[in-house]
Amino acid sequence: MRKGEETRTRILDVAEAAVLQKGFGGTSIEELIAETGITKSGFFYHFRDKNELAKALLNRYIENDERIYDEIFSRARDLTDDPLQSFLLGLKLLSELLSDLPNGHPGCLVAGICYYERLFDREIQETNRNAVLAWRRRFGRMLRDIVAVYPLREPVDVDQLADMVSSVLEGGIVLSKTLKEPNTLAEQVLMLRTFVKMLFLPVAAMPRG
Amino acid sequence: MRKGEETRTRILDVAEAAVLQKGFGGTSIEELIAETGITKSGFFYHFRDKNELAKALLNRYIENDERIYDEIFSRARDLTDDPLQSFLLGLKLLSELLSDLPNGHPGCLVAGICYYERLFDREIQETNRNAVLAWRRRFGRMLRDIVAVYPLREPVDVDQLADMVSSVLEGGIVLSKTLKEPNTLAEQVLMLRTFVKMLFLPVAAMPRG
């Protein structure tokens, strides 16, 4: 019972790394069992088929993702009561966390799966959709707290702004991976931070050019 | 000679649609030849292997992509001499083009390939990298034209800002695809437009909240 969970976790660990490097279609079950040191029968004892592996992988990834955001933004809230400052601080902490990743961000499973949509069943696509909607709610909540205190200097939709956080993260990951420049992702997050700052704070006085 | 090119193009058309829906690993050569109405031998006459298909597909995609940006932003430049206004107009035109896509954006091959990196050889990864660098140069050039005329209201790196265009596009595609909300991508482009506008234009006077 306990051992089963451990093996399952090991399979998921190996699979996650492989999938983020090669995609689902490029990851064979045979290589997973070779690296895990398990037999094929053992694999199919834990997962009925590849689709169920994907399901488990995605759910675990999303949970972990949510946990990380919870930690970062709750740390930020601990450090200041102001909703804008804590959001900006959260983005700063996030960018630091991202730039500390030794080999750059390994890739986002949600994005990976959306580029394979037809390979998976509706349940997985629905899970994926809900993950993105959860991001929208999360950042939307924080932004609404800000809007309640600070005036918006341009008329923007709060949900769309919340989506922009996800956009920049997902897009930054793509750029970082493609360019093989780990820093790009962190820089993009800071750029987004500048946008949020400008949207809510008066601009520093500047000489007219 | 002529006929060969036509068949090749037909294969690439079918392949592109399939790859954007299912990813490379999820697209079989057999299904491509079935839909193209060609035999396996015929396929391998045109492409030595799947990797070469990917190469041709990516090159064609990038060329087309460049052409579209050329058209949009040259149209924008035709309509106004001001570099900022023409950039903002270009983003507007881009968002309109994106929201006019009947089934939403089909997906970006560059992003698709970056999520499969290990499956392809270095040449493809280099091509992909160069495509992203070309985006950086393209948008960077336009932004530098703006900076030459308008003061930047926040200290941001121009190349990082140029990358933000790519980030928001790539991220917006991921969100749009995952959420199955075609509009999200266009909205994200407009949100980016707002950011650029704020960076260069004085904010409209607002009552202090």
Add this chain to the structure above:
DNA sequence: CCCCTCCTGTACCGCCGGTACAGTTTTCAG
């Protein structure tokens, strides 16, 4: 008429996802 391009047909290989199922070891609750 002949050659070259552009294919078709056939046969084959090895890998992979998946199935089936019988048998064995490990674990833990009672």
Add this chain to the structure above:
DNA sequence: CTGAAAACTGTACCGGCGGTACAGGAGGGG
């Protein structure tokens, strides 16, 4: 300590797929 359930292993097999090899044919241009 024991027995049943959990957690596997081993073996054999299937069909699809990527890829190879190679022979041959249609059709157009010089």
